[in-house]
Amino acid sequence: MRFELITKDKNTRARRGRLHTAHGVIETPIFMPVGTQATVKSLTPEQLRDLQVEILLCNSYHLFLRPGHESVARLGGLHKFMGWNRPILTDSGGYQVFSLSSLRDVSEDGVRFRSHLDGSTHFLSPELAIDVQQTLGSDIMMILDDCLAYPADHFAAERSMKRSLAWADRCNRHWIATGQNDERQKHSALLGIVQGSIYGDLRRESAERLGAMDFPGYAIGGLAVGEPKPLMYEIIEQVEPYLPEEKPRYLMGVGTPADLAEGVARGVDMFDCVMPTRHARNGWLFTKSGHIVIKHSKYKDDPEPIDASCGCIVCRTYSRAYLRHLFLAGEILSSVLNTIHNLYFYLDTIRRIRQFIEFHHFNEFLTETRRMGAH
Amino acid sequence: MRFELITKDKNTRARRGRLHTAHGVIETPIFMPVGTQATVKSLTPEQLRDLQVEILLCNSYHLFLRPGHESVARLGGLHKFMGWNRPILTDSGGYQVFSLSSLRDVSEDGVRFRSHLDGSTHFLSPELAIDVQQTLGSDIMMILDDCLAYPADHFAAERSMKRSLAWADRCNRHWIATGQNDERQKHSALLGIVQGSIYGDLRRESAERLGAMDFPGYAIGGLAVGEPKPLMYEIIEQVEPYLPEEKPRYLMGVGTPADLAEGVARGVDMFDCVMPTRHARNGWLFTKSGHIVIKHSKYKDDPEPIDASCGCIVCRTYSRAYLRHLFLAGEILSSVLNTIHNLYFYLDTIRRIRQFIEFHHFNEFLTETRRMGAH
Numbered sequence: 001m002r003f004e005l006i007t008k009d010k011n012t013r014a015r016r017g018r019l020h021t022a023h024g025v026i027e028t029p030i031f032m033p034v035g036t037q038a039t040v041k042s043l044t045p046e047q048l049r050d051l052q053v054e055i056l057l058c059n060s061y062h063l064f065l066r067p068g069h070e071s072v073a074r075l076g077g078l079h080k081f082m083g084w085n086r087p088i089l090t091d092s093g094g095y096q097v098f099s100l101s102s103l104r105d106v107s108e109d110g111v112r113f114r115s116h117l118d119g120s121t122h123f124l125s126p127e128l129a130i131d132v133q134q135t136l137g138s139d140i141m142m143i144l145d146d147c148l149a150y151p152a153d154h155f156a157a158e159r160s161m162k163r164s165l166a167w168a169d170r171c172n173r174h175w176i177a178t179g180q181n182d183e184r185q186k187h188s189a190l191l192g193i194v195q196g197s198i199y200g201d202l203r204r205e206s207a208e209r210l211g212a213m214d215f216p217g218y219a220i221g222g223l224a225v226g227e228p229k230p231l232m233y234e235i236i237e238q239v240e241p242y243l244p245e246e247k248p249r250y251l252m253g254v255g256t257p258a259d260l261a262e263g264v265a266r267g268v269d270m271f272d273c274v275m276p277t278r279h280a281r282n283g284w285l286f287t288k289s290g291h292i293v294i295k296h297s298k299y300k301d302d303p304e305p306i307d308a309s310c311g312c313i314v315c316r317t318y319s320r321a322y323l324r325h326l327f328l329a330g331e332i333l334s335s336v337l338n339t340i341h342n343l344y345f346y347l348d349t350i351r352r353i354r355q356f357i358e359f360h361h362f363n364e365f366l367t368e369t370r371r372m373g374a375h
Numbered sequence: 376m377r378f379e380l381i382t383k384d385k386n387t388r389a390r391r392g393r394l395h396t397a398h399g400v401i402e403t404p405i406f407m408p409v410g411t412q413a414t415v416k417s418l419t420p421e422q423l424r425d426l427q428v429e430i431l432l433c434n435s436y437h438l439f440l441r442p443g444h445e446s447v448a449r450l451g452g453l454h455k456f457m458g459w460n461r462p463i464l465t466d467s468g469g470y471q472v473f474s475l476s477s478l479r480d481v482s483e484d485g486v487r488f489r490s491h492l493d494g495s496t497h498f499l500s501p502e503l504a505i506d507v508q509q510t511l512g513s514d515i516m517m518i519l520d521d522c523l524a525y526p527a528d529h530f531a532a533e534r535s536m537k538r539s540l541a542w543a544d545r546c547n548r549h550w551i552a553t554g555q556n557d558e559r560q561k562h563s564a565l566l567g568i569v570q571g572s573i574y575g576d577l578r579r580e581s582a583e584r585l586g587a588m589d590f591p592g593y594a595i596g597g598l599a600v601g602e603p604k605p606l607m608y609e610i611i612e613q614v615e616p617y618l619p620e621e622k623p624r625y626l627m628g629v630g631t632p633a634d635l636a637e638g639v640a641r642g643v644d645m646f647d648c649v650m651p652t653r654h655a656r657n658g659w660l661f662t663k664s665g666h667i668v669i670k671h672s673k674y675k676d677d678p679e680p681i682d683a684s685c686g687c688i689v690c691r692t693y694s695r696a697y698l699r700h701l702f703l704a705g706e707i708l709s710s711v712l713n714t715i716h717n718l719y720f721y722l723d724t725i726r727r728i729r730q731f732i733e734f735h736h737f738n739e740f741l742t743e744t745r746r747m748g749a750h
């Protein structure tokens with residue numbers, strides 16, 4: 001993987017870049033839709049391509065448990081398995097182990113957990129987290145980190161951050177050792193993840209020590225876990241100076257459309273979030289003037305599209321009344337069409353952000369986003 | 376609506392024809408996918424067009440109750456509402472009233488019933504059944520008929536058949552009276568429905584008296600309601616001689632792929648059935664050598680497509696293992712992909728039937744279908 005920094009905004013930390021991977025080129029800033037179980041819920045790969053989705057995030061934890069990473073490998077790898085020939089980023093499984101499974105038992109070696117599917121016991125080590133992702137055939141992999149709940153005191157946060165550092169080092173060594181003869185590794189990448197909860201000193205130490213390990217890119221983890229928005233933005237600002245400029249930065253699990261703008265303004269290049277797809281299934285739809293809840297009775301006879309200024313196929317074809325009808329009738333097509341619209345909204349937002357950066361007017365986009373106060 | 380009889384098979388009653396409607400031309404024999412609530416469950420209109428679907432069936436009963444036919448009309452009619460610009464056939468609502476609602480009270484005037492959605496009481500008369508379908512903007516409408524459960528004795532069947540005849544006459548008069556100044560009516564059509572349960576004398580009387588009303592096409596109703604298959608085929612054979620050759624014949628709610636072949640062999644031109652779409656959502660997939668149940672553990676690591684001889688996008692892209700994974704994971708995409716495959720299978724079957732008729736080899740197709748004994 002190679003990162004190309006194209007231009008930097010004059011007024012903010014915003015950057016415009018390009019990521020070269022084995023499965024194609026990604027423009028940054030980028031929003032990555034989430035395809036947890038080897039599918040972006042309700043959409044075909046063809047619909048994703050029509051939406052101009054450039055890269056997907058898939059969850060190692062889910063695929064490790066079902067159908068199993070080795071099964072996916074026997075079927076030709078994750079890309080072939082799910083019919084997606086563009087880049088895929090996989091997480092390490094760490095976050096899901098900490099958020100979904102029960103009976104976690106964390107030691108320096110790794111984490112023992114029970115599957116949320118069938119209660120079976122598994123042990124995830126830093127080395128296994130790499131093996132799983134390599135076996136899946138991921139383009140961009142993540143180190144296994146120790147994910148802390150919010151709030152956490154300084155002592156717990158420091159212990160967790162240091163454990164994550166040790167695991168990052170083991171992941172990195174294992175990745176290099178096992179991939180030396182692997183042609184794919186030349187084109188894939190393993191990213192480090194900065195931890196340290198809300199503590200500036202810990203975040204700085206994490207960033208600096210990960211920097212010494214020379215990862216090809218860095219994520220900021222442990223945010224969007226319940227802390228106030230201003231605090232999240234502040235932590236990004238604290239971490240950013242310690243991240244090497246020539247490498248991509250990825251803010252994990254974030255966020256609202258406004259969060260994308262705020263993250264970009266603070267130097268972030270990559271985002272992922274289930275919000276557009278999950279909200280879609282719940283009938284919560286994004287528009288440039290705020291969200292609408294499609295089941296609301298006021299849309300019963302509304303012939304207008306979700307957002308008259310939106311160029312997506314859903315807004316060009318269907319009325320709010322039809323979308324409300326589908327939602328109330330419990331029709332699968334409701335999830336499909338709402339997901340298409342919400343993903344288009346996110347991808348359109350990120351494309352506009354890119355343009356504003358290119359023309360050095362990103363400040364205006366940011367100001368407008370803040371003025372709207374929506375999302 | 377105009378029906379064009381192109382050719383007749385030399386060895387069977389099979390016919391090859393063409394229906395001209397306000398929303399385009401349909402080749403016959405035709406299979407009509409069911410879009411009950413103004414959506415073919417899980418598919419976008421674009422996916423239906425990719426499948427070369429020519430005409431949809433929508434259910435008046437469902438649309439009458441939700442969102443309401445007048446609401447649909449205010450939104451530009453059913454075609455615009457659901458984003459489908461090809462022909463639509465609507466049923467009268469009669470079958471659903473008899474099969475879905477509770478507390479039915481049938482009189483000569485019509486049928487009083489309770490909504491299966493909220494228990495509200497409604498009264499459906501022959502005239503209202505026509506008004507609902509005209510208000511929706513249907514291309515091919517059906518008369519309201521009295522739908523009888525199977526088995527029924529001769530007395531009950533005769534009473535029901537005669538009531539259906541009286542309703543057919545009222546539907547026809549109302550359709551003509553209300554549509555005299557309606558430009559659309561020149562291009563739309565109202566079809567009669569032959570009833571009479573399993574009794575040849577009643578079926579004949581129904582067909583002859585409906586024939587005297589000069590409908591532009593005739594359906595055979597009251598079949599596929601639990602009677603043995605040979606009996607269903609026998610009744611079609613009994614009715615067919617009394618249906619005018621120059622008008623299309625529609626076998627309602629039928630059936631399996633083999634039923635399509637058997638129906639065509641007995642002179643039927645049109646079919647509809649929820650089987651391909653409903654079975655898809657349950658993971659029951661059609662293949663040329665019988666069906667497969669995709670959740671079966673033997674497909675866990677199966678890299679083969681559902682049917683190697685199938686040309687659909689699903690079979691050209693995904694393994695049985697992936698489709699099994701989606702089904703077990705409860706993913707929406709499971710319903711989407713399975714529906715695409717099963718509909719393709721039905722539409723491909725009907726296209727092959729057309730070709731065999733054109734080349735006067737339909738006998739061979741029928742023999743092969745019977746030899747397979749599948750479906």
